[in-house]
Amino acid sequence: MHYDVIVIGAGPGGCMAARELSARGFRVLLVEREALPREKACAGFLSPEALRLIEGAFGGLPPQCRNEEAGALGVRLLCERGGVYDFPFSGEGVSVERSLLDAFLAGNCGAELADGYEVVDFDLRRFHVKALLRKGEEEESVEATYLVGADGAGSLSLRLVRPEFHRLYAAPRLEKGMLVVSEGRADWDARWMGLAMTGEGTGLARFFARGDRISLAVSIREGRGWREELDSLQAFLSRRVGLVLRGEAVRNPTARNRMGAAGDYNLGAGCALLVGEAAGLVDPWGFGIRLALESGRVAAAAVADSAGENITPHLRYRYLMQPLLEEEIAQRRRFAGRVGEVDVSALASPRGRRERGDRRALRRRLHV
Numbered sequence: 312m313h314y315d316v317i318v319i320g321a322g323p324g325g326c327m328a329a330r331e332l333s334a335r336g337f338r339v340l341l342v343e344r345e346a347l348p349r350e351k352a353c354a355g356f357l358s359p360e361a362l363r364l365i366e367g368a369f370g371g372l373p374p375q376c377r378n379e380e381a382g383a384l385g386v387r388l389l390c391e392r393g394g395v396y397d398f399p400f401s402g403e404g405v406s407v408e409r410s411l412l413d414a415f416l417a418g419n420c421g422a423e424l425a426d427g428y429e430v431v432d433f434d435l436r437r438f439h440v441k442a443l444l445r446k447g448e449e450e451e452s453v454e455a456t457y458l459v460g461a462d463g464a465g466s467l468s469l470r471l472v473r474p475e476f477h478r479l480y481a482a483p484r485l486e487k488g489m490l491v492v493s494e495g496r497a498d499w500d501a502r503w504m505g506l507a508m509t510g511e512g513t514g515l516a517r518f519f520a521r522g523d524r525i526s527l528a529v530s531i532r533e534g535r536g537w538r539e540e541l542d543s544l545q546a547f548l549s550r551r552v553g554l555v556l557r558g559e560a561v562r563n564p565t566a567r568n569r570m571g572a573a574g575d576y577n578l579g580a581g582c583a584l585l586v587g588e589a590a591g592l593v594d595p596w597g598f599g600i601r602l603a604l605e606s607g608r609v610a611a612a613a614v615a616d617s618a619g620e621n622i623t624p625h626l627r628y629r630y631l632m633q634p635l636l637e638e639e640i641a642q643r644r645r646f647a648g649r650v651g652e653v654d655v656s657a658l659a660s661p662r663g664r665r666e667r668g669d670r671r672a673l674r675r676r677l678h679v
């Protein structure tokens with residue numbers, strides 16, 4: 312079977328690319344290794360910009376995707392020495408159930424959907440890609456003119472399209488972690504994504520509340536395992552917000568690629584374009600849905616612009632993405648006003664000694 316475009320990964324980046332290409336008349340195959348709806352470790356905070364991108368391409372968000380109990384205001388940071396800082400979105404966003412959001416996007420993108428199929432290999436030539444798909448024991452190959460790699464943090468597409476970049480920049484910055492979800496309670500406004508900068512921890516831990524469920528997300532880094540980070544976080548949150556957990560916890564491994572923190576994004580090569588986390592697009596707070604949607608939209612435009620001409624879309628994509636990448640890098644350097652999805656004015660010009668210390672520590676831990 313020959314398609315115009317194979318899209319790997321039915322997260323927000325892949326669904327947006329598939330939607331925009333299908334709407335322009337391209338024959339698109341969207342391949343997702345999990346059967347949908349699939350679990351995705353995510354807090355489900357959509358900024359107003361992310362929501363606008365979804366509504367612009369897919370129409371209104373169906374009520375079942377929304378978490379009605381809470382909106383999404385941004386990030387609230389708790390520091391070891393007592394500091395509390397709010398970094399708001401540009402307005403109130405929404406909170407979603409990620410598994411249902413992604414299933415909605417995939418089901419409404421207009422592409423042929425092959426869920427439950429993993430892409431295990433592909434061969435890339437100029438204007439030709441042949442991908443090998445696997446489902447259980449079954450294998451099948453499909454061909455297309457273009458490829459969009461939207462396969463997230465541990466991207467196979469990045470590894471196959473740019474092996475040297477993957478080895479030098481992406482693999483060393485792949486940060487693994489654990490999301491632990493338990494029943495429990497805490498004195499916490501669920502509209503904020505919580506960020507904890509504990510004294511013992513080396514990174515930044517995240518936490519969020521949904522109804523009577525509390526989720527704690529920690530990373531494995533600098534010789535500390537996730538259990539040690541989790542213990543530090545739990546002790547910190549029980550002191551600061553009265554966290555009490557009960558019952559069995561459910562664990563979900565997480566992965567995030569921090570290559571973009573050093574400005575090392577990779578948008579692919581030739582006829583293979585990388586979007587979302589596969590390209591390193593995630594902001595310092597760990598929000599990546601808006602960037603995935605935006606890059607999926609731009610990748611589709613680049614393919615459409617170059618189709619029919621004897622040029623591969625990669626350079627066009629790079630050119631169209633340049634302002635967004637420059638803005639991301641400039642925001643991190645300035646660390647004032649908006650950084651990624653949120654406004655950091657609460658720590659932009661710290662007055663006291665404690666605030667100055669918190670700001671320095673935060674920048675160090677965010678690697679910005």
Ligand SMILES: Cc1cc2nc3c(=O)[nH]c(=O)nc-3n(C[C@H](O)[C@H](O)[C@H](O)COP(=O)(O)OP(=O)(O)OC[C@H]3O[C@@H](n4cnc5c(N)ncnc54)[C@H](O)[C@@H]3O)c2cc1C
Pocket residue numbers: 319320321322323324325342343344345351352353354355356357428429430431461462463464467490504528565566567586587588589592593597598599600601603
């Ligand atoms: C704990 C946690 C909380 C987060 N909270 C937020 C938040 O509140 N707001 C926010 O904006 N961001 C959040 N993020 C980040 C956000 O989840 C990601 O940045 C975003 O999902 C990236 O989208 P994507 O489309 O690039 O990739 P993904 O959403 O990761 O989708 C990639 C898809 O590709 C599929 N895939 C991978 N390999 C293959 C293969 N070989 N063949 C076929 N399919 C494949 C995967 O199964 C997956 O469905 C959070 C991340 C974590 C870990």
